Amino acid sequence: MTGGDRKGTHINKILASAAEALGIPLGTGSIRIALEHEELSYLFNLRSEAPTVPIFGNIGAVQLAHCDWSKLNRLVEQLKFSALAVHCNPGQELFQEEGDRDFRGIKDKLAAFIAQAPFPVIVKETGFGFAPDELAFLASIGARYIDVAGKGGANWILIEGWRSGTIDAAYEFADWGYSTAEMLEKSPKQGILLASGGIRTAHDVIVALGLGAVACGIALPIFRAVLSGGTAGVIEYVSQLAATVKKKMFLAGCKSVQELSRPGVIEKNPDVGLTQWTIIRTL
Numbered sequence: 001m002t003g004g005d006r007k008g009t010h011i012n013k014i015l016a017s018a019a020e021a022l023g024i025p026l027g028t029g030s031i032r033i034a035l036e037h038e039e040l041s042y043l044f045n046l047r048s049e050a051p052t053v054p055i056f057g058n059i060g061a062v063q064l065a066h067c068d069w070s071k072l073n074r075l076v077e078q079l080k081f082s083a084l085a086v087h088c089n090p091g092q093e094l095f096q097e098e099g100d101r102d103f104r105g106i107k108d109k110l111a112a113f114i115a116q117a118p119f120p121v122i123v124k125e126t127g128f129g130f131a132p133d134e135l136a137f138l139a140s141i142g143a144r145y146i147d148v149a150g151k152g153g154a155n156w157i158l159i160e161g162w163r164s165g166t167i168d169a170a171y172e173f174a175d176w177g178y179s180t181a182e183m184l185e186k187s188p189k190q191g192i193l194l195a196s197g198g199i200r201t202a203h204d205v206i207v208a209l210g211l212g213a214v215a216c217g218i219a220l221p222i223f224r225a226v227l228s229g230g231t232a233g234v235i236e237y238v239s240q241l242a243a244t245v246k247k248k249m250f251l252a253g254c255k256s257v258q259e260l261s262r263p264g265v266i267e268k269n270p271d272v273g274l275t276q277w278t279i280i281r282t283l
Contacts, residue, residue, distance in 0.1 A: 005043070006043070008029060008043070009043045009044075011223070011226055012026075012028060012029075012044070012046055013046065013049050014226050014230055014231050014234065015222070015226065015234065016046040016049035016050035016055070017049045017050065017231045018231045018234035018235050018238070019050050019053050019055075020049060020050040020051065020052065020053050021231070021235055022234075022235060022238050022239070023053060024053060024238065025053060025054040025055070025056065025082075025215075026046070026050060026053065026054070026055050026056075027055075027056050027057075027058060027085055027217070028044055028046070028055070028056070028057050028058055029058055030058050030059060030060060030063075030087070031044055031057045031058060031059055031075065031079075032059060032060065032063050034075060034079075035059070035063075035067060035071065035072055035075055038075075041075060041078060041079065044057065044079050045079055046079075047079070047080045054082040054083065055079075055080070055081055055082055056081055056082055056083040056084060056085050056122060057075075057076055057079060057081045057083075057084050057085065058084070058085045058086075058087055059072065059084065059085075059086055059087070060086070060087055060089060060093075060100070061086050061087065061088045061089075061106055061110060061123075062089075062090075062093060062100040062101075062102065062103065062106065063100065064086055064109065064110065064113060065102075065105065065106050065109040065110075066100075066102070069113060069116065072084075073117065073118060073119075076119055077118075077119075081119070082119070082120070083119055083120040083121065083122055083144065083145075084117070084119060084120075084121055084122070085121075085122040085123070085124050085147070086110065086113075086121060086122070086123050086124070087124050087125070087126050088123065088124065088125050088126065088130075089125075089126040089156060090103060091126075091128055091156060091157045091173065091176065092126060092156035092157060092159075092160055094157075095156075095157050095160035095161055095164065095166060095169075095170055096160045096163075096164070097160075097163070097164045099160075107137065110123070110141065111141040111142075114141055114142045114143060115141075115142065120144035120145070121142075121143055121144055122143065122144060122145045122146070122147060122194070123138050123143040123145075123146050123147070124146070124147030124149050124194070124196075125147065125148060125149035125150070125197075126149055126154075126156055127149055127150070127151060127152075127153055127154050127155055127156055127177065127197055128149075128150070128151055128176055128177030128178070129148055129149065129150035129151060129177045129178030129179065129180065129182070129183050129197065130146070130148060130178070130183060130187075131178065132183070132186050132187040135148070135183065135187040135189060135193075136187070136189075139189050139192060143192070144192065145192050145193070145194050145214075146189065146192055146193055146194065147193075147194040147195075147196055147217060148178075148180055148183040148184065148193060148194070148195060148196070148197065148213075149180075149196045149197045149217075150177060150178050150179045150180030150181070150182065150183055150195075150196075150197035150198070151175070151176065151177035151178065151179055151180075151197060151198070152179060152180060152197050152198025153196065153197045153198040153199070153219065153220065154219070154220075155173070155174065155176075157170050157173040157176065158170050158171070158173070158174060179197075180195050180196070180197045180198065180199070180208060181207060181208070181211060184208060184211035184212050184213055185211055185268070189212075190212070191214055192214070193212055193213050193214065194213060194214065194215050194216070194217060195208035195209075195211075195213035195215070195216045195217070196216065196217030196218070196219070199216045199217065199218050200218075200220070200221060201241075201244075202241055202244035202245045202247075202248055203248070204216070205241070205245055206245060206248050206249070206252075206260060206266075207266055209257050209260050209261075210260035210261050210265060210266040211261070211266070212261060218241075221237060222234055222237060222238070225237040252265050253265075
């Protein structure tokens with residue numbers, strides 16, 4: 001997820017072309033800059049590269065609480081996005097020197113925004129996960145999907161700590177948050193949970209789907225594929241990942257994704273991280 005400058009737009013266009021070829025969704029980075037400077041909205045115009053697959057934009061929950069919703073709605077329509085993701089990143093905002101820290105009334109404003117939005121709204125964390133009661137709240141206010149985005153991938157507190165020179169304080173949060181598997185296991189919300197946050201391998205994908213996620217989001221390996229091979233590199237990476245997922249499903253005796261959740265396919269180990277769950281062969 002990137003955007004807001006010309007280099008980021010170049011990467012997004014590569015990702016959009018690959019997503020179109022693969023038939024998978026794509027999420028952009030924050031469209032805040034386009035909301036504040038309409039002349040820069042072209043930086044997020046990806047429909048020429050991906051005319052048929054779902055594309056969703058992205059805005060921060062703190063920014064959402066203080067922006068003009070009618071203007072935001074028009075921007076989503078103008079860019080022909082299929083949905084809008086609202087990202088919740090309080091940890092990052094706290095450690096970002098230029099962060100927005102007025103969190104008052106965010107839950108009520110998020111609920112009101114979803115109620116008036118003429119498009120589906122996805123709500124996502126940014127690497128620390130949602131508590132079970134937060135997942136229940138987001139489901140109750142009509143979030144179309146909830147991306148649990150647990151710990152294990154990018155830690156934005158550490159990133160901002162390095163940027164601002166407060167890394168010693170940031171290290172207090174090196175292991176902060178809920179793991180993706182922990183949230184999927186404890187807070188099953190049928191048909192609306194997306195899994196991201198440290199998803200790296202076919203094993204991670206299988207476990208996340210088996211624990212109830214309807215889809216998985218992957219960033220770092222795909223960005224590496226962009227840098228090493230462009231559009232072709234992304235297509236090759238995702239195709240190989242999908243092929244490995246299918247092989248694991250076959251060896252686990254599962255003909256469909258739904259069968260991954262049946263008893264005896266995935267077994268919990270003492271640690272709740274994705275890599276600490278075992279796929280049981282049931283052929």
